[in-house]
Amino acid sequence: MGRVTVTAKEQLAEAVKRSGRRSTVQLPEEFARIQDPGDTSTPLSSLFLQGEVALKIYLTLVMLTAAEPHKLRRVVPDHYWAELLGYEELNPADPIAGAGTRRVRRAMKALGAGGPEGKGWVTRTLDRGRGYAITVVHPDGPKRAPYITIPLEFWSRGWINVISARGLFVYLCLRLVLAGKKDHEGAHVSTTDRARFLIKDDTWQRGVRELEELGLARSETTRAAPDRWSTDLRIRKVYYLNTEFLKENDSRLEPVVL
Known part of the structure; x- marks a missing residue:
């Protein structure tokens, strides 16, 4: 039997189910708003400068890794993210990664270097033949309101x-x-x-x-x-x-x- 084509929206809905989350993703105020007049960046402003793909992948990884140590449960190839976020639709008969997957690779490289204290937002470990195991650095901040709450329906x-x-x-x-x-x-x-x-x-x-x-x-x-x-x-x-x-x-x- 041939591969069944799954839409990006269906993949996203399935990813939300796997996340184990109930209603929202919560991010601390410090993720978006400076706390000191001398601050020159926030995690959000920094991720924005890294580009659309990096910002969307990071938020999606945070959604998928609710529990510590914030490690993605599945080992996935780069083209998974390209399909999930609608940057690429691979042909089941000729599944060769293209421009969308290359954008994901560049974004992952940026996320691996441009995080808090220069340590990166993600750590990736290659599992040959399968893809990458990913651990995510979640944003720090006081665990009190106000929060940025993103509905899972997003x-x-x-x-x-x-x-x-x-x-x-x-x-x-x-x-x-x-x-x-x-x-x-x-x-x-x-x-x-x-x-x-x-x-x-x-x-x-x-x-x-x-x-x-x-x-x-x-x-x-x-x-x-x-x-x-x-x-x-x-x-x-x-x-x-x-x-x-x-x-x-x-x-x-x-x-x-x-």
């Missing part, structure tokens, strides 16, 4: 495969800003707030626009007085997440082309 519904690096950067920032809020509860994100995320204005604006096109977030412009004694109304933009939409719907749009 993977199982295929959303991770249609979002760009900039959209993902903004999405994780908004999940921290709006932590604990329901979909109808929004929040303003000031330029000072954005500065603590070390995100450029252009990346923020384009990321927000992308999230709105995907249906994962929305925003509205409001007018409000800075205090109850003022009559000078200020224009503010308020952001909301569409978490229930994400959980209940599969991704429908094509991957964003950069």
Whole structure:
């Protein structure tokens, strides 16, 4: 019998089942927001600079390795990640890895070098003929709220495969800003707030626009007085997440082309 073709979305749903997680992946506030004015990077800003593939692989590896020592249970080849994240669809009759797998290899190399204290975010050990055993360094931070909570449906519904690096950067920032809020509860994100995320204005604006096109977030412009004694109304933009939409719907749009 020939190989049965499995879609990336089906592979993602199966990966979530294997993870053993129940509802979300939690990342500490320090993953995205600087704690000291002298800080020049965060794990998120560093991963963003390493590129879309590295950022998505790392988040997926964190999702898959919930329990210490955070070692992936399966030994997998590089083309597994290329297929899982929609970068490549191998032909069962001629399964030769192509450009997508090469992008994964470059991303894995970057993750192996560019992590906390220069030790890398992942350690890979080759098991010849099978692939790589992978151990993941999870981000450090106080085990207290607020957290960045990523719904598992972000993977199982295929959303991770249609979002760009900039959209993902903004999405994780908004999940921290709006932590604990329901979909109808929004929040303003000031330029000072954005500065603590070390995100450029252009990346923020384009990321927000992308999230709105995907249906994962929305925003509205409001007018409000800075205090109850003022009559000078200020224009503010308020952001909301569409978490229930994400959980209940599969991704429908094509991957964003950069």
